[in-house]
Amino acid sequence: MTYNIEVAHPDPATSRSAYRAHAREWLRANLPSSMRADSVDYKTPSLNECRDWEEAMYRAGLAGMTWPKEYGGYGLTLREHLAVNKEIGALMMPESVGSVGKELAGPIIMAVGTEEQKQEFLPKILAMKNYWCQGFSEPEAGSDLVRLRTRAVEENGNWRINGQKIWTSGAMKADYCLLLTRTGTVADKHKGLLMFAVPMNTHGIRVVPIKSIDGKESFAEVFFDDVVVPDSARLGKPDEGWSAAIRVLSIERATNRMYRPWRFEAELKMLVAAFKSDPELAKLLEDGYYQRRIGQIATEIDGLKGLIEQAVDQMAGGAPIGARGSLNKLFWSETHQAFATFAYEMVSQIKPTASAEALRAKKHFTTAYLFARAESIYAGVSEVQLDIIAQRILNLPKDL
Amino acid sequence: MSDDSLRPEDFAEAAGAAITDAEGKSFAEKTAVLAENGLFGVIVAEEQGGLGLDLSFGIPIVAVAGKLQLRYPLVEQMLVASALAGEDIGAAIVGGEKTAAIAWQGSLEEGYATHATFVADADYVLVASGEGAALLDRASGEVQEDPSLDPDYPQYTLKLEGAATVATLSAEAFAKLKFKAKVLYGAFAAGAGEGAMDRAASHMAGRVQFGRPLSAKQAVRHTMARMKLLTETSYAGLQRAIAQDEFGAARDVDTAFAGAIGNSCFIIEKAIHLHGGMGFTWELPLHYSLRDVRKIDAAFNTGGVVKSIGKAFIAAA
Numbered sequence: 001m002t003y004n005i006e007v008a009h010p011d012p013a014t015s016r017s018a019y020r021a022h023a024r025e026w027l028r029a030n031l032p033s034s035m036r037a038d039s040v041d042y043k044t045p046s047l048n049e050c051r052d053w054e055e056a057m058y059r060a061g062l063a064g065m066t067w068p069k070e071y072g073g074y075g076l077t078l079r080e081h082l083a084v085n086k087e088i089g090a091l092m093m094p095e096s097v098g099s100v101g102k103e104l105a106g107p108i109i110m111a112v113g114t115e116e117q118k119q120e121f122l123p124k125i126l127a128m129k130n131y132w133c134q135g136f137s138e139p140e141a142g143s144d145l146v147r148l149r150t151r152a153v154e155e156n157g158n159w160r161i162n163g164q165k166i167w168t169s170g171a172m173k174a175d176y177c178l179l180l181t182r183t184g185t186v187a188d189k190h191k192g193l194l195m196f197a198v199p200m201n202t203h204g205i206r207v208v209p210i211k212s213i214d215g216k217e218s219f220a221e222v223f224f225d226d227v228v229v230p231d232s233a234r235l236g237k238p239d240e241g242w243s244a245a246i247r248v249l250s251i252e253r254a255t256n257r258m259y260r261p262w263r264f265e266a267e268l269k270m271l272v273a274a275f276k277s278d279p280e281l282a283k284l285l286e287d288g289y290y291q292r293r294i295g296q297i298a299t300e301i302d303g304l305k306g307l308i309e310q311a312v313d314q315m316a317g318g319a320p321i322g323a324r325g326s327l328n329k330l331f332w333s334e335t336h337q338a339f340a341t342f343a344y345e346m347v348s349q350i351k352p353t354a355s356a357e358a359l360r361a362k363k364h365f366t367t368a369y370l371f372a373r374a375e376s377i378y379a380g381v382s383e384v385q386l387d388i389i390a391q392r393i394l395n396l397p398k399d400l
Numbered sequence: 401m402s403d404d405s406l407r408p409e410d411f412a413e414a415a416g417a418a419i420t421d422a423e424g425k426s427f428a429e430k431t432a433v434l435a436e437n438g439l440f441g442v443i444v445a446e447e448q449g450g451l452g453l454d455l456s457f458g459i460p461i462v463a464v465a466g467k468l469q470l471r472y473p474l475v476e477q478m479l480v481a482s483a484l485a486g487e488d489i490g491a492a493i494v495g496g497e498k499t500a501a502i503a504w505q506g507s508l509e510e511g512y513a514t515h516a517t518f519v520a521d522a523d524y525v526l527v528a529s530g531e532g533a534a535l536l537d538r539a540s541g542e543v544q545e546d547p548s549l550d551p552d553y554p555q556y557t558l559k560l561e562g563a564a565t566v567a568t569l570s571a572e573a574f575a576k577l578k579f580k581a582k583v584l585y586g587a588f589a590a591g592a593g594e595g596a597m598d599r600a601a602s603h604m605a606g607r608v609q610f611g612r613p614l615s616a617k618q619a620v621r622h623t624m625a626r627m628k629l630l631t632e633t634s635y636a637g638l639q640r641a642i643a644q645d646e647f648g649a650a651r652d653v654d655t656a657f658a659g660a661i662g663n664s665c666f667i668i669e670k671a672i673h674l675h676g677g678m679g680f681t682w683e684l685p686l687h688y689s690l691r692d693v694r695k696i697d698a699a700f701n702t703g704g705v706v707k708s709i710g711k712a713f714i715a716a717a
Contacts, residue, residue, distance in 0.1 A: 016646050016648075017646040017647045017648070020646045020647070021646075021647075083646055086646075268713070268717075269713075269717040272713065272714050272717035273717045276714070276717065285714050288707055290710070291707050291710035291711050291714065292703070292706055292707045292710055293710065294709075294710035294713050294714060295658075295705075295706040295707055295708070295709035295710030295711070295713065296706055296710075298655055298709050298710065298713050299655040299658050299659045299662075299706060299709060300659070301655075302637055302640070302641075302655035302656060302659065303633040303634075303636065303637045303655070303656075303659045304633075305637075305640060306633065306635075306636030306637040306638075306639065306640035306641075306656070307632065307633055307636045309636070309640055309643075310632075310635075310636040310639065310640075324632075327628075327629050327632055327633075330625075330629055331629060331633060383622070385625075386621065386622040386625040386626070387618075387621065387622075387625075389625035389628055389629065390615075390621035390622065390624055390625045391621075393625075393628055394601055394624055394625065394628055396601060396604065396605060396615040396621055396624060397605050397613055397615055397616070398612075398613075398615070398616045399612060399613070399616060
């Protein structure tokens with residue numbers, strides 16, 4: 001697949017719409033119909049096809065907008081990032097296979113990495129030369145990382161790592177792991193946590209895929225048995241890397257995959273269009289029950305757009321995002337879960353003789369329903385988000 | 401006013417002081433206090449006697465009114481003043497010499513109008529007429545109370561035979577008024593919900609059961625967190641609805657309005673629940689907010705609005 005990457009990037013200063021118009025035009029002209037989930041031509045893209053697509057997007061100025069130019073970014077603002085995300089969301093394109101690098105590893109390296117690490121890793125993340133996975137969760141440390149056990153011990157200028165990670169998305173394809181370890185014992189709680197950029201081909205790393213509810217093997221257990229990495233793999237000093245990660249995570253929770261409400265809207269359009277394409281199914285859309293449910297979902301999608309645009313306005317104005325990312329995470333995950341359940345309810349009525357669009361929708365939304373079960377779990381379960389809102393935004397006392 | 405340093409929240413603070421000052425006063429006295437503080441002319445141009453601010457200022461001002469449980473047709477006054485700006489009646493409303501209510505259902509042609517509040521004290525009532533609207537002399541029509549939802553501040557039905565029209569609005573002007581109404585009533589409801597949430601938070605933090613404050617209980621904390629989430633979603637949605645997109649296109653207000661009303665009902669109902677038996681009493685004033693928001697809900701048939709959003713989405717997809 002070849003893409004038109006010889007394209008001029010607009011100067012956002014020329015007009016408020018310049019960057020969004022550029023994103024709209026380029027994405028619509030270049031995204032192959034075989035990669036559009038709402039197309040009857042859709043075929044699940046391979047890893048290489050996804051990589052090529054994301055690299056082309058980057059070359060077209062549609063990734064790395066806010067990263068500094070010296071590290072391969074475009075030195076723009078969150079406003080351009082949001083404008084591009086609206087257009088990414090509006091098309092049913094594949095989910096990013098490089099998101100851990102772009103949204104987590106990259107910002108953390110930028111915050112605490114050495115100049116050498118920044119030069120080494122950041123341009124390659126944007127150019128899709130390296131995939132990253134996130135090695136935070138462990139069997140006994142999910143949302144509560146205080147119980148993290150994977151240990152890093154300094155040894156003759158190197159670090160020896162032993163432990164186990166779990167729920168590691170994309171570990172099978174990753175070139176690097178953003179690994180969270182501890183230098184002391186569990187009794188140290190949040191103290192002594194240390195981050196590394198560990199090459200996944202290092203001796204002693206074993207990846208065991210986990211089959212998930214949707215039948216895919218998109219995450220894994222990762223075992224570290226006497227894995228030795230040089231000190232140059234360390235990201236920041238003990239404590240420093242993790243405290244930076246906390247800051248980055250709070251921003252990331254509010255800003256990552258900003259395209260979500262626009263994507264949910266595109267999904268809702270796909271669902272409705274599929275039903276309209278089939279005369280028998282189209283009759284269902286005349287039912288007030290379905291009209292009202294669709295209206296409710298559209299209302300929630302617009303509410304989510306408001307939360308995201310407000311967060312961008314606040315951050316662009318220099319305000320700290322603090323715990324407000326938890327509002328966004330909670331709202332998008334529960335909104336989409338409810339939508340996915342409703343969509344499944346609808347597509348489960350589609351018969352084998354229905355239109356090609358309807359059959360395509362049935363396949364898409366059945367998988368979406370199953371995958372959506374994960375949305376209230378990953379990136380901090382809903383209960384953790386609710387606790388954060390109660391504690392840090394509402395300041396509700398826990399004791400007298 | 402064109403000073404960019406003006407912030408909506410500063411105006412909201414000043415509005416809050418005026419509303420607090422008006423509390424406990426008669427209808428006429430409230431009118432005088434609110435007019436003196438310029439609240440009826442917030443979205444009226446300066447050259448027409450108003451403050452010349454846009455709806456982004458109107459939202460926090462009206463939200464404060466909801467939060468402080470102002471029981472007065474502030475939104476109606478702001479809307480009619482804005483729609484009739486430049487006319488004598490508009491100026492009289494900005495100045496507080498005259499007051500207006502709005503009946504949101506029925507029409508002059510149908511001979512009746514319903515879902516109006518504060519009619520008994522108002523000089524005028526705005527009702528739909530053709531594609532536009534007519535401002536009627538309230539004394540010229542027959543008024544019936546419907547106290548079933550709110551005996552203190554009932555809804556009214558008006559029989560319009562022989563009613564005297566004192567001003568008219570074109571279809572375009574009435575459409576603009578209805579857009580602003582959904583923004584401002586949505587903000588009033590969001591404020592009412594926020595006020596209920598704050599009362600519940602305060603009660604939960606102080607009410608001790610089994611040796612700890614109720615706010616220590618996870619079920620309570622999570623319910624409160626959901627109330628906060630919906631409060632923020634309502635405000636963010638309303639502010640988004642009045643902002644143009646990157647291409648300069650205006651947005652529809654219906655999703656933000658329906659969201660704010662639904663969220664507010666949820667929040668107030670939960671706040672009543674969290675107060676336990678006290679929440680069911682007349683003494684605890686949460687029921688005022690619930691009645692106020694449900695009157696807006698009924699006037700605009702929010703369920704019907706949600707359905708029409710769905711129909712429009714289906715038609716466009």
